[in-house]
Amino acid sequence: MIKDKIILITGATSGIGLALCKYLLENNCKVIAVGRDEDKIENLKSAKFLFVKLDLNDFSQYNTIFEEALNGEKLDGFVHCAGIEETMPITLYTPENIQKIFNINVFSGIELLRFFSKKKYSNDGSSVVFISSVMGELGQPGKIGYCSTKAAILGLVKSSALELAKRKFRVNAISPGVVNTPMTQKLFSQIDQDNIQRIKNMHPLDIGQVEDVIPLLVFLLSDNSRWITGQNIKIDGGYSIQ
Numbered sequence: 106m107i108k109d110k111i112i113l114i115t116g117a118t119s120g121i122g123l124a125l126c127k128y129l130l131e132n133n134c135k136v137i138a139v140g141r142d143e144d145k146i147e148n149l150k151s152a153k154f155l156f157v158k159l160d161l162n163d164f165s166q167y168n169t170i171f172e173e174a175l176n177g178e179k180l181d182g183f184v185h186c187a188g189i190e191e192t193m194p195i196t197l198y199t200p201e202n203i204q205k206i207f208n209i210n211v212f213s214g215i216e217l218l219r220f221f222s223k224k225k226y227s228n229d230g231s232s233v234v235f236i237s238s239v240m241g242e243l244g245q246p247g248k249i250g251y252c253s254t255k256a257a258i259l260g261l262v263k264s265s266a267l268e269l270a271k272r273k274f275r276v277n278a279i280s281p282g283v284v285n286t287p288m289t290q291k292l293f294s295q296i297d298q299d300n301i302q303r304i305k306n307m308h309p310l311d312i313g314q315v316e317d318v319i320p321l322l323v324f325l326l327s328d329n330s331r332w333i334t335g336q337n338i339k340i341d342g343g344y345s346i347q
């Protein structure tokens with residue numbers, strides 16, 4: 106289904122991004138992986154796995170991914186898995202808080218897409234996937250920052266899909282419901298069992314595992330999705346149909 110592609114992945118050190126790296130490496134793809142915590146990917150290191158240790162808040166360093174790590178090769182895909190989540194009442198939100206969450210969830214993705222869209226760094230027919238969330242369309246109290254970043258992704262995906270169609274790029278979003286990753290485990294550690302059960306009950310097919318999400322990402326990265334662009338594909342165990 107997918108092989109011999111070169112894919113750039115942010116959030117490669119954890120959860121969905123890490124699982125995607127593992128899948129692509131097992132299927133003969135080359136991965137340029139961006140993250141901060143190198144310890145988490147120690148066992149993946151190989152000729153086909155290049156790790157770029159980078160805090161995505163440091164926008165001025167992004168050129169190292171394309172100029173140094175890529176080393177003259179061209180990418181076929183980019184998946185922006187890096188993301189941060191927070192729960193905070195509106196009274197505590199400051200412009201700095203909003204800036205912080207937008208920097209990682211949205212602005213870093215746009216800046217990487219700017220580099221990626223250059224002919225010298227990517228092949229025509231490339232595929233780009235942003236991870237939004239069911240929270241991109243549905244609200245939840247205390248999630249103004251997170252919800253607005255995930256909604257912003259839906260707008261940038263449609264705009265860039267149109268703009269980059271001239272290079273036969275596809276740009277899509279996926280919107281997962283709750284998936285069992287370190288992000289979710291952190292959230293669950295902060296709430297009581299009743300609330301955890303309530304969240305699980307909101308997913309008719311239960312909450313997801315990373316393995317449930319990877320096939321959709323792989324499909325979108327593969328040539329089989331060559332006529333799909335500008336879409337937001339929900340993958341949420343039925344969460345959003347209620």
Ligand SMILES: NC(=O)c1ccc[n+]([C@@H]2O[C@H](COP(=O)([O-])OP(=O)(O)OC[C@H]3O[C@@H](n4cnc5c(N)ncnc54)[C@H](OP(=O)(O)O)[C@@H]3O)[C@@H](O)[C@H]2O)c1
Nearest residue numbers: 116118119120121141142160161187188238283284286288
């Ligand atoms: N899990 C869910 O239930 C769920 C549901 C819907 C959507 N999503 C979205 O799916 C994506 C992946 O989520 P996940 O659950 O896999 O999250 P996760 O396990 O918490 O992983 C988050 C990733 O983002 C990276 N990251 C965060 N801040 C960074 C920074 N400043 N610089 C560089 N990298 C940074 C982390 O890198 P380090 O490890 O190096 O810090 C990590 O690799 C996120 O966009 C999330 O919003 C998740």
